[in-house]
Every structure is written in structure tokens, then in C-alpha cells.
Amino acid sequence: MYLGTVSYLLLLLIKVLFVVFVIGLVAGIVVWIRNNLFTEEDVKTIKSAFTTTKVVENKELCATCTKELNSEWKVCPHCGTEKEIKNV
Numbered sequence: 001m002y003l004g005t006v007s008y009l010l011l012l013l014i015k016v017l018f019v020v021f022v023i024g025l026v027a028g029i030v031v032w033i034r035n036n037l038f039t040e041e042d043v044k045t046i047k048s049a050f051t052t053t054k055v056v057e058n059k060e061l062c063a064t065c066t067k068e069l070n071s072e073w074k075v076c077p078h079c080g081t082e083k084e085i086k087n088v
């Protein structure tokens, strides 16, 4: 009975250590990939691929009141400021 409990606990310990080891290994690989495989430019490119660029394209922010502007508008309807044309 006693030996059975000890072996059970040891097995449990091994399982826990194994899980911790695997998690640590995966986290280590992810950090390594981030640091070595991708430059900051690559990360930006990947991130922009997943975010919706349409919203950014069609809506601009007023430089004066920071409200959303339609790209077709030339003057801000909120404060009357003429929109600065930016070439991005």
C-alpha cells in the first residue's frame, strides 16, 4: 500500500515535471524564433496581414479634433479644419 502511494506520487511528479518541461521548451522556442528568425519589419508585416487594413485606409483622423474623417472629405465637419493630405 505504501509503495503504491509513493510510486503514484513519483509518477505524478514526473508527469508534472514533463508538462512544465514541455511548456518551457515551447516558450523557449517561441522566444528564440521571435528573436532570431523575424526582424521587427517582418513582425510588422505579419501583424498587418492579420489586422484589417480597410478601416485604416478609408478613415483618417482629424489633426485638430482627432475625430474620424472620411478619406473623401477635404474639410473636417466637426471643427472645420482643412484636412492635411498625407502620402503614405
Ligand SMILES: [Zn+2]
Pocket: 062, 063, 064, 065, 066, 067, 076, 077, 078, 079, 080, 081
Ligand atoms: Zn476636426
